[in-house]
Amino acid sequence: MVSQWGIKFAVHLITNHFGKIVAKVCETLLRQGPLTLELLIRFTELSKEHVKNSLLVLIQHNCVQAFICEGGDVDESRVKTQYLVLFDNILHRPRFPKFMEIVLQELDKHCEKVLEGLLRDGRLTLKQMIDRASQGASQENGKCFIWLTIVCREYCISSFFSSRICFKIMNPLKFVQLKNHAFSLSDSAVVADAVRENLCKLLMARYVERCPAAEVTIVEEEIITKKRGAKSDQNFKAPETTIQRVIEAAVPGDAIRFSLTADTGCNSDEETKPADINVAENNEKEQLILWRVNFEEFLRYLRDKLLIENVRARMDDGAATVVRAMLEATRNVDKRVKIENSVPLELDQLFTEVIKTENGLQMTMDRVKAYLVQLGCSSQISFAYTIDLKHIIHLARNEEVESIVLKRYGRDAYRMFRHLSKEKQFCPTDKIAESTLVEKKEAPKLLNRLLKDNYLHMEKLNVSVVGSNKQTQLLMWRVNQPLLWEYVLDEMYHAALNLSLRMAFEQEKDEEILNVPKDKITASEPLQKKYKRLQNVCLLLGSSLLKLDDALMLFHDF
Numbered sequence: 001m002v003s004q005w006g007i008k009f010a011v012h013l014i015t016n017h018f019g020k021i022v023a024k025v026c027e028t029l030l031r032q033g034p035l036t037l038e039l040l041i042r043f044t045e046l047s048k049e050h051v052k053n054s055l056l057v058l059i060q061h062n063c064v065q066a067f068i069c070e071g072g073d074v075d076e077s078r079v080k081t082q083y084l085v086l087f088d089n090i091l092h093r094p095r096f097p098k099f100m101e102i103v104l105q106e107l108d109k110h111c112e113k114v115l116e117g118l119l120r121d122g123r124l125t126l127k128q129m130i131d132r133a134s135q136g137a138s139q140e141n142g143k144c145f146i147w148l149t150i151v152c153r154e155y156c157i158s159s160f161f162s163s164r165i166c167f168k169i170m171n172p173l174k175f176v177q178l179k180n181h182a183f184s185l186s187d188s189a190v191v192a193d194a195v196r197e198n199l200c201k202l203l204m205a206r207y208v209e210r211c212p213a214a215e216v217t218i219v220e221e222e223i224i225t226k227k228r229g230a231k232s233d234q235n236f237k238a239p240e241t242t243i244q245r246v247i248e249a250a251v252p253g254d255a256i257r258f259s260l261t262a263d264t265g266c267n268s269d270e271e272t273k274p275a276d277i278n279v280a281e282n283n284e285k286e287q288l289i290l291w292r293v294n295f296e297e298f299l300r301y302l303r304d305k306l307l308i309e310n311v312r313a314r315m316d317d318g319a320a321t322v323v324r325a326m327l328e329a330t331r332n333v334d335k336r337v338k339i340e341n342s343v344p345l346e347l348d349q350l351f352t353e354v355i356k357t358e359n360g361l362q363m364t365m366d367r368v369k370a371y372l373v374q375l376g377c378s379s380q381i382s383f384a385y386t387i388d389l390k391h392i393i394h395l396a397r398n399e400e401v402e403s404i405v406l407k408r409y410g411r412d413a414y415r416m417f418r419h420l421s422k423e424k425q426f427c428p429t430d431k432i433a434e435s436t437l438v439e440k441k442e443a444p445k446l447l448n449r450l451l452k453d454n455y456l457h458m459e460k461l462n463v464s465v466v467g468s469n470k471q472t473q474l475l476m477w478r479v480n481q482p483l484l485w486e487y488v489l490d491e492m493y494h495a496a497l498n499l500s501l502r503m504a505f506e507q508e509k510d511e512e513i514l515n516v517p518k519d520k521i522t523a524s525e526p527l528q529k530k531y532k533r534l535q536n537v538c539l540l541l542g543s544s545l546l547k548l549d550d551a552l553m554l555f556h557d558f
Contacts, residue, residue, distance in 0.1 A: 212250030
């Protein structure tokens with residue numbers, strides 16, 4: 001269930017990117033849940049054409065998934081196509097610069113260009129990627145390396161010579177003819193091969209995937225309630241939500257999901273052999289396959305980075321190196337973002353990964369074992385170890401909440417909150433004051449402030465006084481972490497919305513300065529001050545949004 005501020009923040013993002021009409025359709029789906037086209041038209045009070053176009057935009061940008069729910073009801077509305085909004089994918093939109101930076105660091109700038117097109121347009125075929133790259137290459141003209149290399153080869157010149165040098169040693173007319181010749185004959189083939197190669201790199205790294213099915217069918221399951229005992233309670237798992245079932249049904253298997261080829265060589269009945277495949281027909285099919293960005297892989301990368309840095313801050317570089325090696329070795333096996341424990345890994349395999357790193361060259365096997373003990377790793381069968389990732393995430397969340405309490409309520413409130421967070425049980429007021437060295441008069445006031453802002457949970461306990469018939473009332477305090485984390489997450493949505501609105505206000509207020517040429521700004525001192533102020537404000541708000549988004553991922557995605 002998405003909170004109210006979460007819905008408002010998501011609608012704000014969609015409004016900025018696609019306009020008010022699309023945002024109205026999105027808000028209706030967020031508030032009402034999955035709806036058919038007819039119900040969407042009724043709730044939004046928009047024309048059928050507007051609703052259809054809005055759904056197409058949202059589907060193109062991976063914000064809505066269509067599905068059919070069958071079984072359990074004979075009503076016709078149950079077998080009609082319904083549309084489900086993907087709230088998580090909407091939240092990923094401000095993170096596009098982060099994703100591009102990751103690809104630039106892990107791969108190269110050419111892969112970043114391919115990713116940029118997918119992030120901007122949502123879904124693209126290989127043919128559309130090639131057309132986009134070809135347009136970019138032709139626009140660069142003289143800066144394009146492709147025709148310059150061909151010219152250099154024509155005159156046996158090294159490829160690092162600049163175009164100015166080429167002009168000096170050859171006839172300018174022939175230079176232009178060779179340039180046009182290179183574009184007309186070689187450019188399309190070279191660009192196509194380059195785009196295909198870059199797409200293969202992104203698929204190998206799992207940063208790009210095939211688009212899910214346009215429409216999936218799920219069967220409505222009847223939830224049977226049984227009388228459960230203590231043993232069955234331990235094994236009980238909450239039923240999957242509709243969004244989880246739809247996403248799972250829509251995503252293809254890994255063999256197809258990250259494969260560039262249109263055919264795998266044989267079907268399920270093994271009737272088709274690789275020799276029977278028409279290569280030309282297969283290439284045509286490849287050009288029509290739709291691709292999109294795999295957000296899960298980027299979240300896994302950011303999750304691993306957070307885990308490593310948290311361990312480094314709490315322990316040391318050696319422990320962070322062991323955690324990094326464990327996560328790197330099991331990267332292809334680990335398929336989900338929210339997991340409690342890492343994939344089991346044998347000690348020998350872990351040690352091999354550790355010594356591959358710069359910090360791990362000096363480590364011995366005993367040192368790695370010592371770090372595993374400090375991390376609280378449990379040894380499974382055949383000396384395979386796992387790291388409790390859920391515990392590290394919980395520690396990171398507690399640190400984030402504690403920092404909020406420290407800044408908002410002061411050090412005394414911070415010490416009491418930290419004490420209750422570690423105790424994980426109800427504590428009376430006097431005991432909290434004594435344990436944290438806070439004055440007994442101040443402790444109730446601070447605890448009530450934390451209670452008022454939903455940071456603490458309080459229960460009243462009636463206790464009889466020894467030696468008399470009188471009863472006294474004790475106030476018992478504790479930190480309810482799941483409820484507190486939901487409340488903090490909702491506050492973060494609120495803060496992100498306020499920061500985004502403030503940035504939009506500042507840009508709109510000084511819109512005239514943005515349209516003024518730079519030479520006029522440098523010539524006028526008042527314009528320089530206004531421009532510098534706007535630049536500093538946008539930089540401050542933008543950096544605050546980036547930091548806040550890291551905290552949002554910690555509480556929502558990890």
